[in-house]
Amino acid sequence: MMRFLEKVLPLFSWLCGAVLVAAISSVTGYLLFKGLRGVNLGLLFGTTDPVAALMLRQQVFDGLFPAMVGTLSLVLMSVGWAIPIGIAAGIYLAEYARGRTKMIFNLLFDILAGLPSVIIGLFGFSLTLFLNRHVSEALRPCLLISSIALAFLVLPYIIRTTQLAFESLPVQSRMTARALGASRLQNIVHVLLPQAFPGISSGVILAIGRCAEDTIVIMLTGVVASAGVPRSLLSPYEALPFYIYYISSQYGDQQELARGYSAAILLLIICLFLFSLAFLIKKGARYRTLYRP
Amino acid sequence: MEPPVKIRINSLSFCYNGRKVLRHTSVSFSTNSITAIVGPSGTGKSTFLMTLNRLWEELPNCSLQGTVEIRFNGVFSNIYEREFAVEKLRRQVGMVFQTPNPLPMSIFKNVAFPLELAGEKEKDFIRARVEEALQKVRLWDEVKDRLSESALSLSGGQQQRMCIARAMILQPEILLLDEPTSSLDHTGAEAIEQLLLQLKQNCTILVVSHYLDQVKRIADRVVELRDGQLCSR
Amino acid sequence: MIRGCERAVERLFFGAAFISALITISIFGFMFVFGLPLFSGGRFPEIMTRPWAPHLGVFGIYPMIAGTFAVSLLAMVFAFPLSMGCAVLISVTGQGRLSRLLRRTVEIMTGMPTVIYGFVGIFLLIPLVRGIFGSGSGMCVLSAALVLAVLVSPTMILLFCDSFERVPPSYGHAALAAGATKIQRFLHVTLPCAGQGIIIAFTLSLGRAIGDTLIALMLAGNGVQVPASLFDSVRTLTAHIALVFAADHDSLEFRAIFVCGMSLYLLTAILSLLARRAGSKRRQQ
Amino acid sequence: MQSIMNPLLGAVIFSLIFCTSAMAGDLDSFKGDKGELAIAGGTAHIPVMKEAARRIMTANPEIRISIAGGGSGAGVKQAGEGLVDIGNSGRKPSDEEIAKYGLHLFKWAIDGVAIIVNPGNKVRALSQEQVKDIFAGRISNWKKVGGVDKQINLYSRDEASSTREVFWKTALQEREIVANVNIIASQGAMKATVSQDPFGIGYISAGFIDESVAAVAFDGVMPSQQTVKEGKYAITRGLYSNTKGEPVGLTKKFLEYLFTVEGQQIVAEQGFIPVQ
DSSP states (O other): OHHHHHHHHHHHHHHHHHHHHHHHHHHHHHHHHHHGGGOSHHHHHTTSOHHHHHTTSSOOSSSSHHHHHHHHHHHHHHHHHHHHHHHHHHHIIIIIOOHHHHHHHHHHHHHHHHSOHHHHHHHHHHHHHHHHHHTOTTOOSOHHHHHHHHHHHHHHHHHHHHHHHHHTSOHHHHHHHHHTTOOHHHIIIIIIHHHHHHHHHHHHHHHHHHHHHOOHHHHHHTBOSBOOSOOSTTSOBOOHHHHHHHHHHHOOSHHHHHHHHHHHHHHHHHHHHHHHHHHHHSTTHHHHHHTOO | OOOOEEEEEEEEEEEETTEEEEEEEEEEEETTOEEEEEOSTTSOHHHHHHTTTTGGGGSSSEEEEEEEEEEETTEEEETTSTTOOHHHHHHHEEEEOSSOOOOSSBHHHHHHHHHHHTTOOOHHHHHHHHHHHHHHTTOHHHHTTOTTSBGGGSOHHHHHHHHHHHHHTTOOSEEEEESTTTTSOHHHHHHHHHHHHHHGGGOEEEEEOSOHHHHHHHOSEEEEEETTEEEEO | OHHHHHHHHHHHHHHHHHHHHHHHHHHHHHHHHHHHHHHGGGTHHHHHHSOEEGGGTEEOOHHHHHHHHHHHHHHHHHHHHHHHHHHHIIIIISOHHHHHHHHHHHHHHTTOOHHHHHHHIIIIIHHHHHHHHOSSOSOSHHHHHHHHHHHHHHHHHHHHHHHHHTSOHHHHHHHHHTTOOHHHHIIIIIHHHTHHHHHHHHHHHHHHHHHOOHHHHHHSBOOOSOOOSTTSOBOOHHHHHHHHTTSOTTSHHHHHHHHHHHHHHHHHHHHHHHHHHHHHHHHHO | OHHHHHHHHHHHHHHHHHOOSHHHHTTGGGTTOOEEEEEEEOSTTHHHHHHHHHHHHHHOTTEEEEEEEEOHHHHHHHHHHTSSSEEEESSOOOHHHHHHHTEEEEEEEEEEEEEEEOTTOOOOEEOHHHHHHHHHTSOOBGGGGTSOSOBOEEEEEOTTOHHHHHIIIIISTTOOOOTTOEEEOSHHHHHHHHHHOTTEEEEEEGGGOOTTSEEEEETTBOOOHHHHHHTOSSOEEEEEEEEESSOOHHHHHHHHHHTSHHHHHHHHHTTOEEOO
16 A cells, blocks of 8 residues: 555646646636736726826716725725734733633634634624614625724734744744833733744735725625715725635626626736735745634 | 852742743842852753743743742742732843844933833933943943944844843843853954953843853852753753 | 723623624524414415415415525535545645636635626526527526536535545555655545534535525526426525515515525524534534 | 595596607606605516616706615615615505505506526426425426426525515416525526526516516416407516605606607616506
């Protein structure tokens, strides 16, 4: 049996590598083949004048501009919620929590990290219902609700990268400043945080990427097919990944479908750029974060 | 005349990772002297040093009973008393580790760091004290032109001397050293020995060491850690 | 003064961790409270075992549970050997530049947006599956599982590689010194020692496959039935939530998706716990 | 239910009769207005809503109109819950829903539900019995209804769809739909799917039919604007917009706009039968 395995393993591994590379290149190749021609300024602004659209003087009806603005504001807001809470929680876990407390927090954050996005979306949706009924009629599925729900989704990423960045600092560098009379907080602020910074920032970038690509959470909490550039936190909005999903199921004609392909290329570029950046800063950041054993 | 006692340890027990490092041991150390602590490796000499500045509290799975009294301004106080501020203690009890541990900052910032932690803001004062400390460890001439370079660019011996300067900048009354020369070559080690002899003028020094000849050269007194007890040799 | 500040900041940090933990718990709380009307009167077993027929007043989620397992397990059947092969290629059989290149590709693949896999799946894979296998619409267990396998593989590969690297090199040196080839060293030393790591990778990837919504929603057909073949249209728990969440908020139909949510929550939580247990076992070794 | 909207309709008709210079004037009512309007629900309504919103927002950029799908069920419920201002439905909301939420209904178009197949499929006519048998799974091969020897791939809509409800009630006479049917979440998706599946059969709003799919005659009648209008085609329904309580402000103006000459023209352009 082992003999056979020894013989077959190299061939098998090469085969698997080939299959994987074939799969990924057919996905990207197909997208590029179908949509590259459509990637131009008209994709973003349609027939509207780009300058007028950027100044928000004119609305764009047949371009991706509103979706891009929607995705951008969504990302900024959700990461804005998640960063302070996530980093603080990560520091608490790495530097303060001990024993049973730490165990329970670790356990809960493992669970949070593993929750399917549709559950976070459903939670956001039922939260909206709850608030709409008991707090204010004005609260409807909107940018604000989506960003909060998305913040829940990426919170474990930021907590885990922060925690990991702190915990993997050598014991010695932790003790040095303490031996010199630094308080716990001084040690964190002056010594540990600067050293943990690359790890944390790669986590933040991963969180941005995750916010930019998520479709399900926003689908349940406020993204719509057509809304223009969002004017307020309480208004519905468009988003790039949802646009792609929407086109894939609702396209009316070939022209619209072609725009879907181009939008997919755009999203692909954005996400791959973010992930390469995160990997450049910290190798292996993503899988160790999400799946911290 | 016997110099006055600086550190008084009473029935101290210390447990680390389930292992009893100290068992109801009592010992005292006199002011402005060098005491060498020797003993087989793995008996917990380093962790013993940490009981004197409470640094063990940063390690997991440790427990301690007994008292450690240190004389500050002529009065003995138990450093494990509730109201004793641990940061203040550590500013009075300097510590140098086995391997040089510069922080990832400039040389100047490294040495000035404890002062800044203590809340010192006067720039000129800091500058003067950094120079003084570096002079004391005889590093000033070597680094005075490159104070803003990273401390990591120094050689091992230089790094260790810088670490001593850093530990000395608050002018502690006690200095703990954990095999300070073990990662250095012969010349580096000799420079540090010289330095210690000079520092003992106004500092109580405890040094963990492996090298018997080194111990003979510098120590006023040798204490052995064996079976959880500290006894003079 | 400084003491007080120190204490206050620690409280603040604790507060942040506490809020995050509270979110985790309250998500479950919401699922439970909203799903409550379906639990009263001992209807729980009924929900888990009956079919879904809202017009007849039957709100069982059994077909969706079966669908979830069919799609995710089949995806794992594809993904596990594929990932193992690629991981071996990266850490054992591949050489220098090529293995680095493959690793980089895999790392970047972890960042592919799910919706893009779904999009390409609809227009490239579905017609292909329909064409090759002749019958059916192409939207089926097989299509969803294939795409899902590509989706979860990169993470699984990296986790495998990680678990191989964790095996102390001295073990491998011992084998090599005894005259073993690189492949023998891998099969006889590395692989047995990486056991817990492989379990971790498998459980976490399975959790991801179960939790994925978009691929199943776009490619599995969403038919409510217990699949009898690879070419049957199925609906997963996740897709069911996405399809039904717009129903009347007081109806049992709407309540039923919270039962789905709760089942998913428990399922993924159990997988996370299993992975954690394997992790602590590995640390003990 | 017409009685609820009588005053409004009356006003609209009145203005239609006396307003001869219609086109430019229909958007005048939005002048100086600002605010947001959220619309959700039936996917058949989306093209009309989009076009109307586009014209209104071009004329007055201060107005924001967002349009989401979700299906008729979602439209009725979300409007009733106050989550959106206008909830669209491809069926008349039930008396129970109207009473519960205090809905006001506005039926601005009539639509047929057409059975569609891939243009490559030769089958162009089915009887009601055949349709029932196909969707019940008793006929599972195109050969039995005059096509090629291939399995029939069934496509149906999700539970929140009113197209499904109308189709199920009228065409299938509330018979069982077989379990292995594929579920599609919107009109557009249905068209897209059937246009790609040479052996598929599904049903969509007649307004959505174009050259990418082929309509099938139902009991001998082809679905078209003409046959729907004349009542010859059997599977028809109204397209409704619903509000919770009496519509006011922007909501009211938007609904009024749908009943103007320009609004009804949009309805016709998108392939539906205007009510006027």
